[in-house]
Amino acid sequence: MEQNKTKWYDNKVLTNILLILFFPVGLYALWKSNTIAKWWKITATIIIALTVLANLGDDKNSGSSEISSAEQPLNIELTQAQRDSIAAVERANMIEERKNATISAGDLVSSYTSNEVAADNNFKGKKFYVEGYIESIGKDILDDIYVTLKSGDLIRSVQCYIEDQDKVAQLRKGQKITVIGECDGLMMNVLMKNCKLVTNKEDL
DSSP: OOOOOOOGGGOHHHHHHHHHHOHHHHHHHHHHOSSSOHHHHHHHHHHHHHHHHHHHHHHHTTOSOOOOTTTSOOOOOOOHHHHHHHHHHHHHHHHHHHHHTEEEHHHHHHHHHHOHHHHHHHHTTOEEEEEEEEEEEEEOTTOOEEEEEOOSOSSOOEEEEEOOHHHHHTOOTTOEEEEEEEEEEEESEEEEEEEEEEOOGGGO
């Protein structure tokens, strides 16, 4: 079986680090990457350009009292523009990763009702995000807490087992939630175990 060799510039984390620490190489990697969306390539390039222009403006306003580079202390403190750039990169990556790893409750149930064997291959034993609207909140015969998400199917829903009783106690029917957990296959409902409530992607 052939192994897919990932190009160094397709590594999102490495590319983002290079953008911050050594932006010429980072820009090269950004535009060569096949894993980063074009809109983000343009956004990141604009942010870097504005940061460079801002730094040039600061240098021009520093006056004629400059000391030699040998006498200047090394200043590693990030400017506000750089901190904002880092925050923007991290947020964009978080949103992109969330989109790629999130499935709606309806799509998950539909996959299982269409072909349970194929759905198990794609989902069972894997950890991912599921989003949907709460249909019911309760406990099973073993007293384990669960929340079911509406799927549009008359019979089946996504049943998410959540251990955090305090957080579940604050939920209500009809509320939109997102959980991350491990799919345990189909047993009347599609089961998601070891779930944790997370922020909905539109609220990131």
